[in-house]
Amino acid sequence: MREILDDRVREIDGRIIRMGEMVLESIDQAMQAFREQDAVLAGKVLENDRLINELDKEIEHLCVTLAATQSPLASDLRHMVSVLQIVTDLERVGDYSCNIAEIVRDLGSYRVKEPAGLREMEKKVRYMLDSSIKAFLLENEQFAYEIAAKDDVIDELRYRIHRDLLRDLKEREEDEGPIVGLILIIRHLERIADHATNICERLIFMKTGNTVKF
């Protein structure tokens, strides 16, 4: 009985790894499309989101089947519930990548100056998300606390970039289109970090049964 259950759980975890990879790729491509003003690549991000959504549905289906056929209890039950929440987080991250890709398309051939700190923010957000998925798969609770603590740095970076962009808008009378686009992009990146933090919360629940809020 345990072997069947373990096989099914491994199958689900394998899908989580795949979904994590796809979502990280969607962030990378969306940001690359922004830097290179590549509308084709932006279109690819939107296209690939369909696959992420399909994987979300697939994992949900596997969890329902697991519940119906294996009746998971205790840590197995908490693992399954956490997976269901994590796929929702990952699916939302995919949506934020799409939002960024849409901004890239809307900006078209506008000349956009990359604000200081954006690359650093992107790197840190990506690291948080990647690490939170890894921590979940490794069931490393301590790692979860460390990753979640980085969310404050992201908030701080976003605040700084946001302030600089508004200053540019006022003082230099730059085009408002790209500025609004950039403000939205940093907002979406910050939200992705929030979802990484959620994944850390799910992991702590899975390991301890305690609900924490960062």
Add this chain to the structure above:
Amino acid sequence: MTNAVNENEKLVYEVKGLNLWYGNDQALKDVHLDIKKNEVTAIIGPSGCGKSTFIKTLNRMIENIPVVRTSGEILYHGENIFDKSIRVEELRTRVGMVFQKPNPFPKSIFENVVYGPKIHGIRDKKLLMEIAETSLRSAALWDEVKDRLNDNAYGLSGGQQQRLCIARCLAVQPDVILMDEPTSALDPIATYKIEELVDQLKAEYTISIVTHSMQQAARISDRTAFFLMGELIEFDTTETIFSNPRDQRTEDYITGRFG
């Protein structure tokens, strides 16, 4: 009653330091456990862990086995059931039992239900009929048997026979019902009916149920006790036991890692 305090605290049983031996083999080790009024307490654990022994001790049924020795206390409404002043027959009237295999008497449905009241001296036919109807209704069997009360109980299905045994148990107006794997011989629908019944009966009775089915314990009980090799490992709300047990041994058992 002398146990007014306990009534207020709603404790039906307080088991304190209970040990039990079959000859030289110790089957229960220093068990401490409280059973609350109008709750369903599930007892789970692998075969041979002492769970059936434990509930059979609650009405001293275990003493039918000659080599049994016990120590410690079991307070039932504040009184130690091992005290010399306790009349075992009276205790067993107050604390009824339903077994794994339905065990109706080879008599009519009606005679099965009124067997206990008759032994207690009730002869009035009208009263016996009332008792039979009330008990069968409480056991959710009345509608299925009301037109054939004089038929032999053996003609009933397994699930019906088990509900008849519950009705027979209710007919003597018990306070506690002990159930030793009451659905292990029944199909899923009959099992479901018994579980529904347990849920209804707890409004008026206190129930303790031994079950091999973790899902059953999770579905119907308020508290769950996990026994392992005669020891009570963990006792908590059912929700905690099945979602986040404290003891690794409980976790390992309910997730199928052993047992």
